[in-house]
Amino acid sequence: MSSDFEVYEQDFGTLTADITNKVGRIPKLSGDDKKGMVANVEKQMEEARELLEQMDLEVREIPLQSRGLLSTRMKSYKQELAKLDQDFKRSRIAYSDEVNLRNELLGDDGNTTENQRACLLDNTERLERSTRRLEAGYQLTVETEQIGQEILENLHHDKEKIQRARERLRETDTNLGKSSRILTGMLRRIIQNRIVVFILGAIILLSIVLAIYFAVRGH
DSSP states (O other), X not given: OOHHHHHHHHHHHHHHHHHHHHHHHGGGXXXXXXXHHHHHHHHHHHHHHHHHHHHXXXXXXSOGGGOHHHXXXXXHHHHHHHHHHHHHHHHHTOGGGHHHHHHHHHOOOSOOOHHHXXXXXXXXXXXXXXXXXXXXXXXXXXXXXXXXXXXXXXXXXXXXXXXXXXXXXXXXXXXXXXXXXXXXXXXXXXXHHHHHHHHHHHHHHHHHHHHHHHHHHHO
């Protein structure tokens, strides 16, 4: 595992723990204290996103066969940060400072109606849904890229197997050609030997017949 990944991972854990603590304190604050805390958490959330990007880059540098566990951990970290972001947004519109937040966003005089508050909450929900869709799209892109890399590697391995099979086939054809020539030579010699034997047999037989003929004639 990359040592840089481990460092980023430790920093991410420390940072998200601090963000979680501050998000829990935001609803209890008001006025400038709350604004300062919100600004601080926003900065830390941005730092956490940058750490995730660095960790993602480190994972991409690791060989594909070793990425499985790290990819699972990265997915968990992204889900954790997304949930933390949702908690942060909810804490900003908590009841203890809801009126002040509406005044900041809508610029009214504190007489915001219930319909306007509902509209604000609905817009916040839409923003959260859009954020989740973007994160899901990014995750799908990463997974698609990984699948594409795996397919390319598999195709490369298959190509090597096919090349090795072709080489073995050529070697087999060569060996078969040599065997065929050897068998043809052996068959030719067998035929030649049989012809020689036949001729010798014929000569011997003819000699015997001639010997018998001359012997009979001599008597």
